[in-house]
Amino acid sequence: MSNTPKELKYVASHEWIRDEGDGTVTIGITDHAQDLLGDVVFVELPEVGDQVSAGDDTGVVESVKAASDVYAPLSGEVVAVNEDLEDAPELVNSDPYGDGWFFRLRLTDPAELEDLLDAEGYAEHCEAES
Amino acid sequence: MGNKTALYANHLAQGAKMVDFGGWDMPIHYGSQIEEHHQVRQQAGMFDVSHMTVVDVTGSDARDYLRRLLANDVERLKVKGKALYSAMLNEQGGVIDDLIVYLMTDPAVSGEWYRVVVNCATREKDLRWMAEQAAKMDVALTEQPELAMIAIQGPQAVVMTQSVLSDYRQKLIDQLQPFQGAESEGWFIARTGYTGEEGLEIMLPEEEASSFWDALAAAGVKPCGLGARDTLRLEAGMNLYGQDMDETQSPLVSAMGWTVAWEPAERQFIGRSALEAQRTQGLTAKLVGLVLEAKGVLRAHQKVKVEGLGEGEITSGSFSPTLGYSVALARVPLATAEAAQVDMRGKWVSVKVVKPPFVRNGVKVYS
Numbered sequence: 158m159s160n161t162p163k164e165l166k167y168v169a170s171h172e173w174i175r176d177e178g179d180g181t182v183t184i185g186i187t188d189h190a191q192d193l194l195g196d197v198v199f200v201e202l203p204e205v206g207d208q209v210s211a212g213d214d215t216g217v218v219e220s221v222k223a224a225s226d227v228y229a230p231l232s233g234e235v236v237a238v239n240e241d242l243e244d245a246p247e248l249v250n251s252d253p254y255g256d257g258w259f260f261r262l263r264l265t266d267p268a269e270l271e272d273l274l275d276a277e278g279y280a281e282h283c284e285a286e287s
Numbered sequence: 288m289g290n291k292t293a294l295y296a297n298h299l300a301q302g303a304k305m306v307d308f309g310g311w312d313m314p315i316h317y318g319s320q321i322e323e324h325h326q327v328r329q330q331a332g333m334f335d336v337s338h339m340t341v342v343d344v345t346g347s348d349a350r351d352y353l354r355r356l357l358a359n360d361v362e363r364l365k366v367k368g369k370a371l372y373s374a375m376l377n378e379q380g381g382v383i384d385d386l387i388v389y390l391m392t393d394p395a396v397s398g399e400w401y402r403v404v405v406n407c408a409t410r411e412k413d414l415r416w417m418a419e420q421a422a423k424m425d426v427a428l429t430e431q432p433e434l435a436m437i438a439i440q441g442p443q444a445v446v447m448t449q450s451v452l453s454d455y456r457q458k459l460i461d462q463l464q465p466f467q468g469a470e471s472e473g474w475f476i477a478r479t480g481y482t483g484e485e486g487l488e489i490m491l492p493e494e495e496a497s498s499f500w501d502a503l504a505a506a507g508v509k510p511c512g513l514g515a516r517d518t519l520r521l522e523a524g525m526n527l528y529g530q531d532m533d534e535t536q537s538p539l540v541s542a543m544g545w546t547v548a549w550e551p552a553e554r555q556f557i558g559r560s561a562l563e564a565q566r567t568q569g570l571t572a573k574l575v576g577l578v579l580e581a582k583g584v585l586r587a588h589q590k591v592k593v594e595g596l597g598e599g600e601i602t603s604g605s606f607s608p609t610l611g612y613s614v615a616l617a618r619v620p621l622a623t624a625e626a627a628q629v630d631m632r633g634k635w636v637s638v639k640v641v642k643p644p645f646v647r648n649g650v651k652v653y654s
Contacts, residue, residue, distance in 0.1 A: 195514065196321040198606040199582050217632070219584040221320050221518065221606050224632065250319070 159189035159283070162254055166270065167279035168230040173254060174273055177261070181236060182270075185258040186218060186227065186249065189283050194220035197249040200242040202227075202260055207235040209262070211269060216259070218249065231269045233262035288312065292337035293435045293493035297500050301510050309408035311338040313513055320514035324608040327482055327519055328649045331441035331448075332511035333503050338407040341431040341490060342417065343391070348424040349399035353388060356420050358538060358556055360548035361401065364390035368468045370479055373546055374538045375405075375413070376558025380565060381534035382541065383416055384409045385526065387479065389468050402431075402475070406528050420557070434475075435496035439508055440486030440519070442649065445478075448487055451502040460487065481516065483523025483647045521614060522607050524576060524643025530587055531574060531602040531616050537565055540618060542574040542643070570621055576643035576653060577601065577615040583631055585615035585638070590630040596620040601629065609646045616643065 161167075166174040171190035175183045191197065199219040209215050209229035216227035238260040242248060249257040264270070274282065289312040298305065303314035314335065316323060326332045344353060353361045359373030369390050375383045384405050391400040405413045417428055439448045449457040459469050460476060468477030473492050480486040491499060504510065517527070524542075526532055532541035539547070539562060547562060548554070579585055585604030592598055597620045604615030619627060619640070628635040641653040 195316065196319055198321075198584065201582065219606070221514065221584075221608075224584060224586065247321075 159187065159192055160254070161187065161189070161276045161280050163276045165254065166273035166275065167282075168228070168273060169279075169282050170228045170230070172228060172230045172259075174230050174270075176270060180267065181261050181263050182231060182233075183258050183261050184230060185253055187279070188253045190225070191250050191253045191257070194218060194225060195222045196220055197246045200246050200249060200259070202238045202242070203229075203235045205235050205238060209233065209235065227259060229262070230273065231262060232265040234265075235260050236263050237261040290338070292335055293496040294335045294337065294437075294500050297497055298335065298510070301504070303510070303512060306513075308513060309338065309406075309410075311407060313338060314510070316512040316514045317510050320512065320518070321608045323509065323511035323515035324518050326509045327441045327484060327511060327515065328609055328646070329441070331439060331444040331486075331508045332515065333500065333508045334438040334440070334511050334513075334516055335435075335500075336438050336488070337435040337493075337496070339436055340405045340407055340410040340413065341434050341436070342403045342405065342414070343429045343431060344401040344403055344426060345399060345429065346424070346426040347399065348426050349401055352421060352424050352426045353401055353403075354554055355556055356417065357386075357388065358547045358558060358562075360554060360556075361388060361390070363548065364388075365394065366390070366464075366467065367393045368463070368470075368477070370466045370468060370477060374532075374543055375416070376538070376556070376562075377416075377534060378557060378561060380537045380539075380558040380561030382528070382532045382536060382538055382543070383534060384413050385528050385532070385543070389475075389477065391470070404436075408529060431490075433493050434490045435493045436488060436490045437496065437500060437503070438480055438482075438486065438488045439503065440480045440482040440484045442485060444484065444486040444508070447506050447508050448489075448503065451499070451506050481523070481525055482519040483525070483644060484519075484649070518605050518608060521603055521605055521616070522609055522644065522646035524616070524645060526574075526616070527603055536618070537562060539565055539570055540572040540574060542616075572599065572618050573621050573623070574602065574616055574618050575623060576641040576645060577604070577617050577627065577629065578639040578641055578645070578653065579613040579615075579629070579636065580639070581612070581636070583636060584613045585629060585631070591617050591619055592628045592630070592635065593620055593623045594626070594628075596622055599623070599627070607645060609649070610651060614645045
């Protein structure tokens with residue numbers, strides 16, 4: 158079974174969100190998503206300074222098997238991106254909730270956090286999809 | 288649930304992720320497709336290919352039958368055990384399937400026996416077509432579903448396989464030329480493969496498959512799934528039936544022209560007149576290699592544009608683990624030279640046009 162940490166929030170498009178408690182969130186893709194994709198070979202991320210809105214297409218994960226869009230789960234400004242993924246995209250497979258993170262956002266509206274799924278809700282969503 | 292090979296339990300025990308492949312439950316990978324790919328390029332990996340269809344062709348007309356059925360000419364097989372790669376065409380010159388045919392008996396000895404290995408996804412239509420063509424001939428077609436098949440591939444594959452076999456079988460393998468096989472007590476051991484590396488493909492009774500697989504694993508041969516098999520064959524510039532060619536495409540536009548035996552001119556193989564008409568009219572397309580050295584992965588069905596010549600399509604594309612970037616096979620206008628563009632998710636990206644293979648024996652070979 159895929160790992161779905163309780164302390165994170167999720168969206169149906171398989172991104173996870175960690176509230177850093179300072180108005181920023183860290184975003185990546187879930188263990189379930191990396192498992193479906195298989196070996197990740199390229200990750201295309203937004204740039205620091207980009208303004209994104211919830212639901213925007215902000216990047217692409219390419220695995221050996223497929224290309225998959227990365228959506229911004231929340232609105233805000235990109236304040237950091239994980240540059241390690243440039244040379245080590247396999248981090249997305251080996252550590253999706255840690256070293257395989259994608260980017261960090263400064264939220265425009267922290268209230269949007271309320272709309273996210275919790276671990277249980279996300280697990281149910283994956284179950285329904287499969 | 289799909290069909291299961293004799294190695295199904297072995298795959299599960301080794302942590303395989305199983306997927307449906309042509310009605311069979313097959314391992315796609317055992318953790319990482321890329322690691323399995325490197326394993327084959329650098330040392331040795333093994334693949335369960337028992338889902339493939341093995342058909343023995345016997346009878347006094349076996350040779351004549353195959354000389355009509357196949358675009359390549361089994362008459363070229365002069366030595367017992369030798370293998371030939373061929374297309375099986377329909378009357379329109381479309382590819383029904385690609386296959387390997389082995390000469391199983393000494394041509395000087397009476398009793399004709401060939402062994403044909405066809406794809407699993409095309410099994411039913413192949414068998415139906417082969418049976419239709421055998422009508423009124425003294426030919427028996429005997430499927431061999433009780434044979435398992437294991438491909439061991441990589442620079443160390445032969446040595447590592449020999450380490451778990453009897454002295455007799457070790458010597459037998461030493462004597463094999465490339466693209467040749469030999470029988471041994473119900474086993475058929477051939478120096479063939481689908482990876483661009485040295486290696487063996489071994490057909491053996493199902494009941495012996497599991498213990499042989501375990502012995503290979505104990506000797507250090509790593510199990511590899513169909514995922515790695517696909518990236519390995521793509522790097523090696525080998526076609527995959529259903530993607531790079533099918534019944535709507537001629538071998539002449541599928542980089543398979545070398546497999547069509549035009550001589551002797553009087554041999555009337557099925558599809559010959561259609562191919563001759565295509566040659567007379569002039570071909571308009573060809574299958575080439577594409578290389579994208581920048582970020583991104585070329586994928587099957589992406590559109591290709593060639594300045595001044597028109598459009599084409601990627602037939603197979605993936606990331607090349609050996610090269611570290613993406614490669615593809617594509618059908619493009621015949622006059623395509625060195626450059627093309629690919630529609631990648633709405634953006635036109637420039638790619639190099641090359642002649643496959645991309646990788647052989649572990650190293651880059653295209654230019």
